[in-house]
Amino acid sequence: MRKRLKTKFLGIEVNLPLVLPAGIMDMSFSGLDISAKNGAGIVTSKSLTLEPRLGHKGPVVAEFESGLLNAVGLCNPGIVDGLTEINQFKERSDTPVIVSVFATNTDDFSKLTNHVNKSRGDFLELNLSCPNVFDEFGIPLAASKDEVFKIVKAVKEISRLPIIAKLSPNVYDIVEIALAAEKAGADALCMINTVGPGMLINTKMVKPVLFNKFGGLSGPCIKPIALKLIYQTYSALNIPIIGMGGVTIGEDAIEMIMAGATLVGVGTAVYYRGIEVFDKINREIIEFMDENNYDNLEDIPKLEKLK
Amino acid sequence: MNKRITLKIAGIERETNDIKTYSFKHSLNAQPAQFIMLTDFEGGEKPFSISDCTEDVFSITVKRIGEFTTRLFQKRVGDYVSIRGAFGSSFFVSQGKVLLIGGGYAVPTFYFLSKVLKENGAEVTLINGARTKDEHLFSEKLSKLGIKVINTTDDGTFGEKGTSVDITKRMLNHHSQAGAWERENGKMFDFVYVSGPEMMMKALQPLLKDHDYEFLFERYMKCAIGICGNCTMDPLGIRLCVEGPVLPKKLVEQLTEFGQYHRDATGKRIKY
Ligand SMILES: Cc1cc2nc3c(=O)[nH]c(=O)nc-3n(C[C@H](O)[C@H](O)[C@H](O)COP(=O)(O)OP(=O)(O)OC[C@H]3O[C@@H](n4cnc5c(N)ncnc54)[C@H](O)[C@@H]3O)c2cc1C
Ligand SMILES: Cc1cc2nc3c(=O)[nH]c(=O)nc-3n(C[C@H](O)[C@H](O)[C@H](O)COP(=O)(O)O)c2cc1C
Ligand code: FES
Numbered sequence: 001m002r003k004r005l006k007t008k009f010l011g012i013e014v015n016l017p018l019v020l021p022a023g024i025m026d027m028s029f030s031g032l033d034i035s036a037k038n039g040a041g042i043v044t045s046k047s048l049t050l051e052p053r054l055g056h057k058g059p060v061v062a063e064f065e066s067g068l069l070n071a072v073g074l075c076n077p078g079i080v081d082g083l084t085e086i087n088q089f090k091e092r093s094d095t096p097v098i099v100s101v102f103a104t105n106t107d108d109f110s111k112l113t114n115h116v117n118k119s120r121g122d123f124l125e126l127n128l129s130c131p132n133v134f135d136e137f138g139i140p141l142a143a144s145k146d147e148v149f150k151i152v153k154a155v156k157e158i159s160r161l162p163i164i165a166k167l168s169p170n171v172y173d174i175v176e177i178a179l180a181a182e183k184a185g186a187d188a189l190c191m192i193n194t195v196g197p198g199m200l201i202n203t204k205m206v207k208p209v210l211f212n213k214f215g216g217l218s219g220p221c222i223k224p225i226a227l228k229l230i231y232q233t234y235s236a237l238n239i240p241i242i243g244m245g246g247v248t249i250g251e252d253a254i255e256m257i258m259a260g261a262t263l264v265g266v267g268t269a270v271y272y273r274g275i276e277v278f279d280k281i282n283r284e285i286i287e288f289m290d291e292n293n294y295d296n297l298e299d300i301p302k303l304e305k306l307k
Numbered sequence: 308m309n310k311r312i313t314l315k316i317a318g319i320e321r322e323t324n325d326i327k328t329y330s331f332k333h334s335l336n337a338q339p340a341q342f343i344m345l346t347d348f349e350g351g352e353k354p355f356s357i358s359d360c361t362e363d364v365f366s367i368t369v370k371r372i373g374e375f376t377t378r379l380f381q382k383r384v385g386d387y388v389s390i391r392g393a394f395g396s397s398f399f400v401s402q403g404k405v406l407l408i409g410g411g412y413a414v415p416t417f418y419f420l421s422k423v424l425k426e427n428g429a430e431v432t433l434i435n436g437a438r439t440k441d442e443h444l445f446s447e448k449l450s451k452l453g454i455k456v457i458n459t460t461d462d463g464t465f466g467e468k469g470t471s472v473d474i475t476k477r478m479l480n481h482h483s484q485a486g487a488w489e490r491e492n493g494k495m496f497d498f499v500y501v502s503g504p505e506m507m508m509k510a511l512q513p514l515l516k517d518h519d520y521e522f523l524f525e526r527y528m529k530c531a532i533g534i535c536g537n538c539t540m541d542p543l544g545i546r547l548c549v550e551g552p553v554l555p556k557k558l559v560e561q562l563t564e565f566g567q568y569h570r571d572a573t574g575k576r577i578k579y
Contacts, residue, residue: 025536025544027574034544046536052573058352059344061530063308072535077575092542204313205387207348271534275546 004289005282007297009042009240009263010162010187012096012122016041017285017297018253018278021190021244021265022100022127022166023047023072025275029089035270036095039278042263043095047074047102047127048082050111056132062200062209067219067246068268069200071132071212074102079112083119096122098164098190102130104137106154117160124161126151129168129193131216142168142193145180156185164242166190167233169225178233190242190265192229195222219268220246227259234260235306248272250284257300309532313389316382322368322444326412327380328358330366331390337365338397339420340502340523340553343390344531347382351375354528354548357393358415359422368415368444394531396553398521400427403497406518407433408511410471410503413523414444417502421454431455432496434478436471436503440464471503472510479514506579509566512559521553524565527572537574540564 005016020040025031032043055075062069076082079101086097099121101112109126116124128142128151141147142165152165165181167174169192178189194216200209208214226245234241243261247253248269256264269277285297294300318330335343337357345367346352353375358368371380382388398420405424409417414435424431431454437443438461446465449456458466459474467474479495499515501508502523512522526538526547533549540547541564545554559565568576 024534025539025546027536027570028539028541028544030541030544031536031539031546032544033542034539037544046574052575054572055529057350058529059346059348060352061532061535062311063532065308068534070530072529075529075537075573077570077573081575202311202313202348202389205348205389209311209348211346211348211350211352268534271532275533 021267024267044098047100052078066221069215071215090120098123100125102127125164149180152184162187231259335365337393341393343392370412401498406496413502
């Protein structure tokens with residue numbers, strides 16, 4: 001059954017098409033492992049920085065009717081300890097790992113890349129798009145095609161691993177930014193990061209719910225935005241896309257694939273449907289394939305590209 | 308959806324110099340060992356176990372330890388705080404002869420558990436340990452429950468002298484030599500509950516190898532809804548905020564990080 005979900009991504013055989021995205025269940029080797037055991041075909045580390053980061057004070061997550069707001073603030077143990085977790089995961093699992101890294105300039109991205117080169121990671125993802133550290137770092141790099149080009153190019157020159165650029169939805173012209181990443185040598189794109197940022201207010205205490213005041217939106221409410229941006233990008237580019245943003249059930253994943261995604265990320269839905277969500281969605285994808293007589297994942301049609 | 312609730316503090320009771328119990332008028336419907344995330348929106352949202360819960364009132368018992376709890380200590384009756392929860396697993400409600408071994412601010416959780424066990428007809432023995440008399444908790448409240456309480460302090464200033472581990476050792480030894488039934492079964496309690504500092508739990512684990520038990524763990528929590536992964540325990544990837552904080556024997560036995568290390572707010576491993 002599951003064989004029908006096999007696919008290829010940047011030359012690597014991937015058993016299952018679902019990806020555990022950066023920031024979800026990925027602070028420990030065991031968190032990555034339990035996600036893989038529950039049906040994630042690729043797992044991503046937390047976005048690692050050169051030094052450890054505490055992240056923001058709580059509340060760091062807030063729930064509302066159609067999604068989540070988060071401002072975790074890139075807490076992570078730093079690249080050295082983070083890679084130790086990844087290497088330990090690889091000792092017990094064949095599942096490919098995307099190492100996500102975050103920095104704000106070419107120098108630091110290069111230093112991070114040198115660390116990742118020596119790890120057992122399979123792909124390097126550049127988080128150019130965290131919306132929740134604005135006070136500290138200003139506008140995300142992914143807002144500027146020139147910054148994206150510069151950083152991807154510098155990293156591409158020294159990276160042993162294929163490069164994935166993680167893009168922000170919070171831009172006026174996604175295609176221009178995606179093209180800059182492709183031209184600079186990105187092997188794939190991951191999109192979308194969280195939307196907004198937005199905010200929620202506690203009316204009794206007259207305070208923003210998140211201590212950071214603002215946070216990125218994820219979950220069902222962002223799916224239409226994700227689909228649109230993935231479709232536009234797929235239409236204009238030739239590199240593969242990991243599509244994510246609000247995928248909760250099998251049909252959401254099918255929509256991502258039809259919009260142009262090669263693989264599909266499932267993050268916030270871990271909250272809605274448990275850590276078993278990956279296998280649940282895998283099963284739902286197979287059910288869809290059965291109903292529509294598709295033998296393999298590749299048989300699922302894509303939308304006609306935008307002209 | 309897990310709705311956030313914003314409540315006035317209905318009562319504050321001083322237990323020791325560093326420990327206070329806060330009660331709230333709200334129907335929380337929580338079970339023993341479950342916890343809430345509490346914030347005042349001034350920086351920080353922290354987990355606290357439910358120390359009592361009736362139909363329309365619940366309470367938490369807090370030890371002043373750092374920035375957040377110090378600020379909480381300055382709050383007064385009528386001040387607002389905001390909570391999410393209750394979250395997590397709860398203790399199995401056993402029947403028959405049960406032993407509860409608690410230390411420090413974990414004891415209030417056992418007050419709540421004892422009430423529930425008693426209502427279900429269990430015969431409860433509780434070892435209530437602290438370092439010294441001034442830190443000893445809930446002895447009066449517990450004595451009113453009609454359960455057997457063994458009070459201990461490390462320095463002997465209140466109750467028996469010794470740690471909870473010493474007392475447990477003495478008790479299990481004494482009994483397994485005394486009765487034929489215990490000798491045959493290697494156990495004298497139908498179920499054992501342990502809650503307290505991790506190294507105390509680690510020391511108790513080998514003593515309890517013939518018993519069925521549950522341990523209450525603590526790990527650094529951020530989201531409490533099972534997505535950030537900060538509270539996972541190796542090597543099983545158990546999320547303490549969802550599958551825990553109570554873990555059964557068969558899982559406890561597989562935990563390689565138990566008594567070895569935990570992860571701090573950055574995710575870095577900190578050795579015990
Ligand atoms: C499931 C669970 C139940 C708990 N129940 C109680 C309780 O009933 N009563 C009580 O007094 N305390 C309880 N705690 C611990 C309590 O959350 C911390 O003491 C509190 O967060 C300290 O915050 P602070 O800012 O005052 O201290 P800090 O100086 O920030 O921290 C002091 C220590 O508290 C712990 N801590 C801090 N933040 C967290 C966090 N987000 N998650 C877990 N641990 C943290 C760490 O071990 C830290 O070293 C519980 C913790 C967990 C995980
Ligand atoms: C709690 C949380 C933490 C996140 N942390 C990161 C991160 O460190 N790096 C990153 O690139 N994306 C991060 N994201 C974004 C996700 O990887 C993903 O792009 C986004 O949540 C959309 O997918 P979803 O709706 O399936 O969650 C985080 C998202 C959430 C909810
Ligand atoms: S606190 Fe986030 S997964 Fe448990």
